Amino acid sequence: MPAEPEPAPGAARLAVPATPYAFEMDPARTALVIIDMQRDFLYPGGFGALLGNDVSMLLKVVEPLQAVLCLARAAGMAVIHTREGHRPDLADCPPSKLARGRLDTPIGAEGPNGRILIRGEEGHGIIEELAPVEGEIVLDKPGKGAFFATDLEHILRNAGITHLVVTGVTTEVCVHTTVREANDRGFECLVLSDCVGSYFAEFHEVGLKMIAAQGGIFGWVTPSPEFIAAVEPSVPLSAVARDRSLSS
Numbered sequence: 001m002p003a004e005p006e007p008a009p010g011a012a013r014l015a016v017p018a019t020p021y022a023f024e025m026d027p028a029r030t031a032l033v034i035i036d037m038q039r040d041f042l043y044p045g046g047f048g049a050l051l052g053n054d055v056s057m058l059l060k061v062v063e064p065l066q067a068v069l070c071l072a073r074a075a076g077m078a079v080i081h082t083r084e085g086h087r088p089d090l091a092d093c094p095p096s097k098l099a100r101g102r103l104d105t106p107i108g109a110e111g112p113n114g115r116i117l118i119r120g121e122e123g124h125g126i127i128e129e130l131a132p133v134e135g136e137i138v139l140d141k142p143g144k145g146a147f148f149a150t151d152l153e154h155i156l157r158n159a160g161i162t163h164l165v166v167t168g169v170t171t172e173v174c175v176h177t178t179v180r181e182a183n184d185r186g187f188e189c190l191v192l193s194d195c196v197g198s199y200f201a202e203f204h205e206v207g208l209k210m211i212a213a214q215g216g217i218f219g220w221v222t223p224s225p226e227f228i229a230a231v232e233p234s235v236p237l238s239a240v241a242r243d244r245s246l247s248s
């Protein structure tokens with residue numbers, strides 16, 4: 001395990017109030033990770049809906065996440081967007097995943113937003129409100145965790161990233177899996193409670209508790225206003241204003 005890099009000269013180490021205790025981070029060594037904010041999970045007719053879920057449950061995440069993304073950009077933090085999905089020939093989709101749920105419209109079948117969970121299709125894309133901009137990483141992943149069968153760890157280590165602010169959907173599936181994977185690799189993870197969402201209110205609540213329990217067994221949890229209040233003072237006012245106008 002490589003040693004944590006020395007802080008950059010003049011690096012600001014911020015303390016974000018969180019459960020179970022303050023999350024200390026340097027924005028220059030922190031990435032905002034946005035998990036799977038794709039039409040396939042948030043819109044009717046996609047993979048999430050075909051699994052029998054009420055997709056409207058996830059929409060409440062969009063607005064707070066937009067504010068966090070805006071701030072992260074202004075603060076110069078690395079931004080990583082992930083997308084769950086597969087190659088058009090399904091060569092990277094395990095038969096177990098394809099068969100799971102005994103769906104009438106399985107992964108790869110035609111849906112209202114194109115082929116379900118297939119790269120390049122309309123449904124696979126990230127929703128407009130959170131569209132990636134130039135310079136941000138878009139990471140395609142075949143599994144639930146963002147580290148499985150991807151080059152994410154390599155990308156983070158090359159960029160000197162040690163801390164992750166994790167957002168997106170769903171709390172107990174792709175977010176949880178990614179936080180667990182990141183934690184085992186030595187990354188410090190802060191999950192923003194109102195910027196992650198689940199089709200199941202109960203799983204969302206318990207999923208967040210699981211992360212921060214036992215002294216922060218997998219990481220830290222806090223609502224986005226706490227994160228914004230802690231980071232915003234370190235951002236030049238002009239950068240925040242410019243980014244807000246770009247995102248509106």
Ligand code: TIU
Nearest residue numbers: 036084169170173174175
């Ligand atoms: N079904 C469900 O809750 N989630 C997924 O299948 N993928 C993600 O969480 N992204």
